Amino acid sequence: MNDTSILAQDGLTLGKPLANAQLRLEDDGHLCATGLCKSEFVKHLLEVALSHSDQVISALGAQPIGIGSAAGFDEVVQRSPGRWDIPISPDKFGIDQRDLPWWPLITAVLGDDAKHSFSGVVYSDPGSPAQCWHIDSPHVSADHLPPHALNVMIALHDVPLTMGPTELATGSHLLTNHLHNSSLVSDQLVYQCAATTPEKLVAGTQDAVPRTVSSALTAGSCLIFDDRILHRGLGNASNNRRSMAYFSYRQAGYFENTHFESKRSIFDVKR
Numbered sequence: 633m634n635d636t637s638i639l640a641q642d643g644l645t646l647g648k649p650l651a652n653a654q655l656r657l658e659d660d661g662h663l664c665a666t667g668l669c670k671s672e673f674v675k676h677l678l679e680v681a682l683s684h685s686d687q688v689i690s691a692l693g694a695q696p697i698g699i700g701s702a703a704g705f706d707e708v709v710q711r712s713p714g715r716w717d718i719p720i721s722p723d724k725f726g727i728d729q730r731d732l733p734w735w736p737l738i739t740a741v742l743g744d745d746a747k748h749s750f751s752g753v754v755y756s757d758p759g760s761p762a763q764c765w766h767i768d769s770p771h772v773s774a775d776h777l778p779p780h781a782l783n784v785m786i787a788l789h790d791v792p793l794t795m796g797p798t799e800l801a802t803g804s805h806l807l808t809n810h811l812h813n814s815s816l817v818s819d820q821l822v823y824q825c826a827a828t829t830p831e832k833l834v835a836g837t838q839d840a841v842p843r844t845v846s847s848a849l850t851a852g853s854c855l856i857f858d859d860r861i862l863h864r865g866l867g868n869a870s871n872n873r874r875s876m877a878y879f880s881y882r883q884a885g886y887f888e889n890t891h892f893e894s895k896r897s898i899f900d901v902k903r
């Protein structure tokens with residue numbers, strides 16, 4: 633899969649779209665790059681994601697698994713009921729990250745020495761509920777800094793609203809700073825907590841409640857967002873599994889890991 637010609641439409645590699653994307657990330661904290669990935673590439677990602685997920689879920693078998701990063705395994709985390717996060721490395725996906733269509737944006741924002749931190753597939757079962765609002769990692773300074781981490785979520789098939797795309801609170805990356813706003817608690821922002829809502833971010837201030845957006849996605853479209861933005865996966869009311877691949881990146885000097893905290897493997901009990 634090192635043939636770059638099948639990876640991307642021109643999208644973010646050209647001057648103006650890249651600059652626009654950077655501005656969107658700064659102001660809104662997210663953007664949707666419609667149809668960024670070519671269909672052969674999406675098909676390849678979906679095949680790897682489905683076959684790897686089947687292996688992991690079958691190896692998990694009847695072992696109990698809770699909700700959240702600390703209650704999961706190295707190979708699988710249940711992010712919310714029926715929403716499964718299965719890490720898959722770029723090697724396993726068979727790709728070189730420098731060839732990926734969003735890489736120019738990642739380096740423009742996080743620096744030329746940006747690092748890959750995680751990748752995989754997050755899929756939601758039919759009937760699974762919406763998540764609680766959350767951020768993926770907390771701010772690191774009371775002053776607003778550029779993002780320390782970015783996520784790219786790729787629709788591996790068309791995702792209509794009934795299938796529950798990701799919902800984002802526009803501009804909320806500017807409002808989730810618990811080091812600046814003492815009414816916010818870092819753990820309540822990162823770990824899904826029903827009390828964390830877009831309204832809560834502006835309670836007692838003159839700021840407007842951030843506008844929430846979720847839209848149907850076509851296969852190959854990418855949601856790219858700041859790790860600090862308030863977001864959630866919506867409920868899957870369809871009869872089909874919803875699969876999104878993801879690639880997460882960090883600044884070279886940023887090491888926190890609230891994403892995969894468990895230190896056990898699904899294979900431990902079988903050894």
Ligand SMILES: O=C(O)CCC(=O)C(=O)O
Binds near residue numbers: 715717768799863
């Ligand atoms: O499933 C989604 O759309 C988002 C998942 C997510 O934000 C998470 O599990 O942290």
